[in-house]
Amino acid sequence: MTATATLDPNLETELEIDCIDLEAGFMADTGEELCVGGRIMGAADTPVVVVLGGISADRHVADSACGAGWWRDFTGGNGPLDPNGCRILSIDFVADASAHFPSTRDQAAAILALADAAGVDRLSVIGSSYGGMVALALASIAPERIEKALVISAAHKASAMARAWRSIQRETVELAIRHGDGKAGLDLARRLAMTTYRTPDEIEDRFFEPDPDSRDANGIEAYLECRGADFTTRMSPERFLALSHSMDGHEVDLSTIECEVTYVAVREDRLVPIEQIRSAADQTPKSRFLELTSYYGHDAFLKEVDAISSILAGFTGAGR
DSSP states (O other), X not given: OOEEEEEOTTSOTTOSSEEEEEEEEEEOTTSOEEEEEEEEEEOTTSOEEEEEOSTTOOSOOSOBTTBOOTTHHHHSTTOTTOTTTSEEEXXXXXXXXXXXXXXXXXXXXXXXXXXXXXXXXXXXXXXXXXXXXXXXXHHHHOTTTXXXXXXXXXXXXXXXXXXXXXXXXXXXXXXHHHTTOHHHHHHHHHHHHHHHHSOHHXXXXXXXXXXXXXXXXXXXXXXHHHHHHHHHTTOOHHHHHHHHHHHHHOBOOGGGOOSEEEEEEETTOSSSOHHHHHHHHHHSSSEEEEEEOOTTGGGHHHHOHHHHHHHHHHHHTTTO
């Protein structure tokens, strides 16, 4: 295993907290040696928490001189994951073109390699959506290193309906690649995905009779076109296929997890049904189960700022 840590050269010198970009090599389940990139950000000598999101999430969890963080509502302004009070370890998920669809176990091994590069032994982990799958895999393969886990909108295996939707998305991308325009296929796959992330109530309220003065005035098709086009600027067709397969292949033996796992389920989530998360909690030796109701369905972890902040504060002890 190789591991290096370097200071991000783009950071402003007046930044008060450490922000170190990391690179590490690790061995995948296939026997291939892969490379992973990540970041550790936060005040020195504070607890380290791994923070993981959906497949489009990356190392930029909190705002920095390099740009806005994808979970900025929870990581700034004395929020529950304020980098002044904890250190956030984050990852650019592995989806190497030479690897055979890196598994959630591979992502977990990559996180451990980044932790080693940062000189960190004990970790807590917070994961949402795909990140929640990876969090469970991490707690399973390294029980001696994980203190506790918070898993939002994820379970120990993928639901059948989620696998069905993703299979259509992959077929769309693969067909487009065969016709020489993988980007167009990725655009369409993302549009379909957006209809599964949100609730029918939200879509109806926003687009059945949209306010002519709102950003939704051009209707649902224009909204989906925008979301699809934006996704293609952040994700390649090949990377998407690898991570999609990784989600469908995810399965964790929950009996191997020794730390306490707090599960958060959203009643309106159609990708990860509440019953399956409750079942995961029942099978985990030490667990807590929380449920939310949300207009935003699976995207609650991004949109429900007050509710998720309260859960995060309870998990991290922020404000105590």
